Amino acid sequence: MFSQALLLLAAALPLISGAPAPNPSTVQRAPDGTAASPRTTHTVVAGRPGLRFDPENIVAEVGSIVEFHFLPLNHSVVEASFGSPCQPKDAASFFSGFFPVPRNADGSASQSAEVFQIEVKDDKPIWFYCAQNTGRHCQSGMVGVVNQRFDSGNTLEVFRGNAAKVQGASGVQAVVQGGWRGANPNPLGGF
Numbered sequence: 001m002f003s004q005a006l007l008l009l010a011a012a013l014p015l016i017s018g019a020p021a022p023n024p025s026t027v028q029r030a031p032d033g034t035a036a037s038p039r040t041t042h043t044v045v046a047g048r049p050g051l052r053f054d055p056e057n058i059v060a061e062v063g064s065i066v067e068f069h070f071l072p073l074n075h076s077v078v079e080a081s082f083g084s085p086c087q088p089k090d091a092a093s094f095f096s097g098f099f100p101v102p103r104n105a106d107g108s109a110s111q112s113a114e115v116f117q118i119e120v121k122d123d124k125p126i127w128f129y130c131a132q133n134t135g136r137h138c139q140s141g142m143v144g145v146v147n148q149r150f151d152s153g154n155t156l157e158v159f160r161g162n163a164a165k166v167q168g169a170s171g172v173q174a175v176v177q178g179g180w181r182g183a184n185p186n187p188l189g190g191f
């Protein structure tokens, strides 16, 4: 009875405070699995429209989560440095792995049953790309940034332009790392 009352209270709190109700499936799942306090989740869709991330220029507060959703056919996300667009920034850079997703037979939207989340740990820009080499996604412009410095010449368009000049293949990490890969909280969400 007591716990039931607590649950009701917890459910009512966002209404009382005027804050939007958190989505429990995303709020409590930080990459380290320990976060208890509500966090903002920024959703990014890989593959909408075509070889792009949407949105691709994300402003996210420190402590928030960026959650990547994956559309057909087989995308990924890897952290790069600004100066080297289609390669992992370093040995610790995040890598989501690949997300093969078939197109629905009827042409309707489909997305991966899994997502990849990263935590925004500081206010430095986080440059990223898709490492799919079939179709050369990074070189074709499938890149993005979290917290670009808008007073800097290091813009997303310069990063994309440099990616287009990369002759070789895109790099990946040996393992999925630097984030949390798990069940998609909204696999039937229309994208």
Ligand SMILES: [Cu+2]
Pocket: 051, 074, 075, 076, 130, 131, 132, 137, 142
């Ligand atoms: Cu891709």
